[in-house]
Amino acid sequence: MSPATPLENLAVGIDLGGTATRFVAVDSREQVRARRIVGTPRSGNPEQLRRFINQNVRTIAEGGQILSIGIGASGPIDADGVIQNPDTLPAFTGVDLLPGIEREFHHRPAIDNDAVTAALGEARFGAGRSNPNMLMVTLGTGIGVCLLQHGQPFRAADGSHPEAGHLSISGPDAPCYCGRSTCWEQVASRRALQDAASSLFDDARDSSEDIDRASQLASTGDSAAIEMFANYGRRLADGLSNLIAAYGANFVVIGGSGSNYLPSYGPALREHLLEIQDCFPIPIVGAQLGEDGGAIGAALLGRDATVAGH
Numbered sequence: 643m644s645p646a647t648p649l650e651n652l653a654v655g656i657d658l659g660g661t662a663t664r665f666v667a668v669d670s671r672e673q674v675r676a677r678r679i680v681g682t683p684r685s686g687n688p689e690q691l692r693r694f695i696n697q698n699v700r701t702i703a704e705g706g707q708i709l710s711i712g713i714g715a716s717g718p719i720d721a722d723g724v725i726q727n728p729d730t731l732p733a734f735t736g737v738d739l740l741p742g743i744e745r746e747f748h749h750r751p752a753i754d755n756d757a758v759t760a761a762l763g764e765a766r767f768g769a770g771r772s773n774p775n776m777l778m779v780t781l782g783t784g785i786g787v788c789l790l791q792h793g794q795p796f797r798a799a800d801g802s803h804p805e806a807g808h809l810s811i812s813g814p815d816a817p818c819y820c821g822r823s824t825c826w827e828q829v830a831s832r833r834a835l836q837d838a839a840s841s842l843f844d845d846a847r848d849s850s851e852d853i854d855r856a857s858q859l860a861s862t863g864d865s866a867a868i869e870m871f872a873n874y875g876r877r878l879a880d881g882l883s884n885l886i887a888a889y890g891a892n893f894v895v896i897g898g899s900g901s902n903y904l905p906s907y908g909p910a911l912r913e914h915l916l917e918i919q920d921c922f923p924i925p926i927v928g929a930q931l932g933e934d935g936g937a938i939g940a941a942l943l944g945r946d947a948t949v950a951g952h
């Protein structure tokens with residue numbers, strides 16, 4: 643293994659999530675040289691938010707030379723590269739972040755939806771390596787969706803990223819801020835799984851610990867826990883079947899923190915898909931890059947944009 647040279651070119655990737663922000667520095671041999679995770683600010687003026695980004699970028703790239711910066715952010719990004727997600731990223735919403743980062747580092751950052759960056763990371767280094775046509779579904783506070791066609795993300799007509807986690811599905815009312823009365827995101831996100839798991843316990847902790855406990859119970863044959871995961875798998879299949887029908891996807895990668903529980907709900911998910919249409923089964927696999935996947939994909943996004951721009 644060769645030692646890092648003082649001026650090694652580094653692609654910095656930032657995964658701006660509702661709870662935590664992950665920073666990675668990827669070197670020219672496509673190795674992650676440094677990683678850092680910090681809490682995402684919930685408040686602050688634009689200058690404080692730029693400083694939050696800039697200080698962490700400087701720290702992560704210490705000892706190297708920044709080649710590019712890429713950002714993956716939860717929720718919609720408008721055509722000017724401004725985050726518009728008041729529910730998950732209230733402090734950053736409406737803030738013109740990029741010029742302040744560009745002034746500091748002399749690189750225009752690339753920014754995209756975090757499902758796009760997660761998909762780019764998995765396609766290049768993870769579960770999608772052998773399949774450049776893949777549907778990525780990230781299960782977190784919400785649901786992120788990205789279809790890659792020949793390695794490129796599918797775009798809406800205006801170039802934006804379609805928010806395909808918001809779909810009308812069958813079942814009891816599950817109203818969503820998007821306006822749908824029964825929205826997939828409300829019943830199939832990791833957050834929804836957590837709420838269902840918490841309802842099993844009198845001493846619920848209202849955290850992912852409840853899903854871990856439910857998973858443990860299910861593995862010992864507890865019928866309530868087994869049924870909870872089966873219901874969740876069916877809800878997940880409802881929306882996924884719509885995406886598969888619309889996109890013609892033939893390979894699905896499940897990412898986000900909800901992918902950790904794929905062994906518990908995967909059987910019901912696959913079984914329900916088989917009931918919906920006979921063109922299945924298609925491979926449904928878990929993401930391989932873990933929690934760093936979005937940040938690694940963001941680094942690739944930034945690097946590709948920089949290379950394309952020169």
Ligand SMILES: [Zn+2]
Pocket residue numbers: 807808809818819820821822825826827828
């Ligand atoms: Zn919705």
